[in-house]
Amino acid sequence: MNADNKILVIGGGMSGLTAALEAAEAGSQVIIAEAGPYLGGRVAQLHRYFPKLCPPTCGLEINFRRIKENPNISFYTMAEVTQVSGSAGNFDVTVKVHPRYVNDRCVACHACAEACPQWRVNDFNYGLDKTKAAYLPYDLAFPQQYVIDKSACRGDCGQKCLEACAYDAIELHMTTKTLNFNVGAVIMASGWELYDATKMDNLGFGQVANVITNMQMERLAASNGPTGGQILRTSDQQPPKRVAFVQCAGSRDENHLAYCSYICCMASLKQATYVREQDPEAEIYIFYIDIRTPGRYEQFYWKVRDDEKVHLIRGKVAKITQEPGTDNVVVVAENTATGNKQSMVFDLVVLAAGMVPSTKASPFPLPLSYTPDGFVIQELLPPGVYAVGTLKGPLDVTKSVQDGTGAALKSLIALGRRS
């Protein structure tokens, strides 16, 4: 195969997987380069996702099977695209594959993790718990292969893991591999990061106990999360009776993210149902500027709104403090419908934090045009390079999948033009 039939997909999340699979199933050779140690991206971290509110496995598993069955796809995890040169139909790409220290003989038996003496903060759970320095990213991770975090695994830690492994799967001297590919088109699908909630100094994240982000809420609710799917507050592991959702935590705010992050209203409404399903007594307060329910999500909003234990209060929360002497959280907001500024006490406060395009922290190795907010401008991309999903603007899973299919088609057209 020559470059004309090859596509590089950067990012193995929902959009990247979709683009890769659609293109591969149409006959192209596809290489996926994923920066993390597993495929599935942010969707894998959710408890349930729109539109069907099914768990992430229901969409991801089928994709993983399609990958396994398709010889046209090869993928690399912990892979970083460091260089792209050339033009449409003929890109030279350098991919650095960082060492996992575990090879594909790994059967995910967990012996290394058990023997491992060191711990690391679990980024998959957004820091809610810790894993051993030898770890599986999450229970259904694809590939089912452990990783050793060398920065956390110091001293004789690696040796202990090595000795515990019965399958010769651990290679402590693994080094960064540099791979070169010649491809005809590049699809950027590196997705988004959650906005750093500590930057909002008035919302208390990181300072006030029991203030969490929306993504942490997903992890708390997920059955493979730190609490086994029980929503418990972080300070005392008690189920919260009163939960507040703080909308626009950073979004629509020129001091933070000037744009609407699109998904947070729906995410909070969805998470309200998580809490309500677990505890029929729990009271939910959602503080908002505007509840935005794009597309056909309006009916979901009606359903949540009509729950008598869910209270929607129009007024942005701008002050969050600890209730003196307790682990409870004081939330200050004005109910603009009544004109009263109130301090209310909650057991748990969820910040509906926004989306930041991943290119903001790690720019793509090509001179691209970005909006002032850091999103990729599709129209100004060089020919043969396509951006998908949340790189171009905040988006939900459904639309990202559609966009991935679109990008696959555009790549195929671009390849076809040159053959």
Next chain:
Amino acid sequence: MAGEILIKPDLQFVKRVMAAGGDTVKKCYQCDTCSVVCNLTPDEKPFPRKEMLQAQWGLKEVLSAPDIWLCHQCSDCTVYCPRGANPGEVLGVLRQMAIEKYATPPLLAKAVGDPKFLPLLIAFPMLLLLFLLKIMGGMGIKVGENLVHQGIAIPEGKIIFAKLFPTLAVDFIFVPAFFFAVAVLGKGVLAFWQDINAPHPWRVKVEGNLVCNLIATLKDILFHNRFRTCETTYTRATNHLFLVFGFIFLLIVTTWGFINEWVLHHDPPYFLLSPIKLLAMAGTASLLYGIWNLIKERQANAEKAGYGSYYDWFLIYVIFVVGATGLLAWLFRLMHLQILAYPTYFLHLTAVFMLFFYAPYTKLAHFVYRTAAMLHARMSGRGF
């Protein structure tokens, strides 16, 4: 609904707010961050969100709202505003327009807020003082042992400012100017008090003894208890307090001097270490320290809290010039530099005149309106 409210938007009003420095008012999307981060607002019907809405919609009755005066422009709201709508600055503009509304004649307030009129506003007291010098020169007034007033010229011999402006002449101009300002301010604040107590849908009834509450309010103001709850511009309260005490000291000095002159018949200049002189020095130092730091602080915080309007800066510079020329005239006198001392003194009188005579029109008028608003808030149970 408890009665319908007919709103009457005034587009011209919105345009004037925007022209006077509130150009960001329309950016507000009513999220309510401002009212929440504000430490000064009452919890019932908090500001400044509702004032932003009223200003946006052109509801000019906002100018008679007491809440615009409860705001001390901490700028906490401006710092946290997600839209750059600068509520702090907008309320500052509303206060400027309120001063204009209650001033007689309003035209003078407009002039104070417009840089075009600055030369005229400076020229007026200068010409007045020069005219007075000219007349006194012509009248052959005795200003010393063997000295006759020389008109527009620098007097000879030991520096005594009374040689240029005899105390009677100073009083001749400044006493009427002072009473004029008091009358205009009094008229304005009475009209304002009537407006905030007039029957309208948002009225809150006042209760209690006016005098007792006024004393409590003044005590609050004297220690800047409210002002000190500001976060972003925390130091502003302290510096403002220095300024206020500078003014109070100098007011005492002036009254004392007045009594010395007309009751005790004791002429200035006074002995350098006399109590009145020491109080004057303390007052000047406090005033200059306060205003200098306020200037510095405004510049340092400009990025976050806004630079302030020309209207603000007019007063700041007038106060600064009053303090600086007062200090310099005194120093030049002690150094026997006639050529510098007398002109500086002339400038000092010009600036003092501007401060007093224009007081009902400049930001200085805030002390009566804000006091009235805080009194109203206290008497209507709004937590002040």
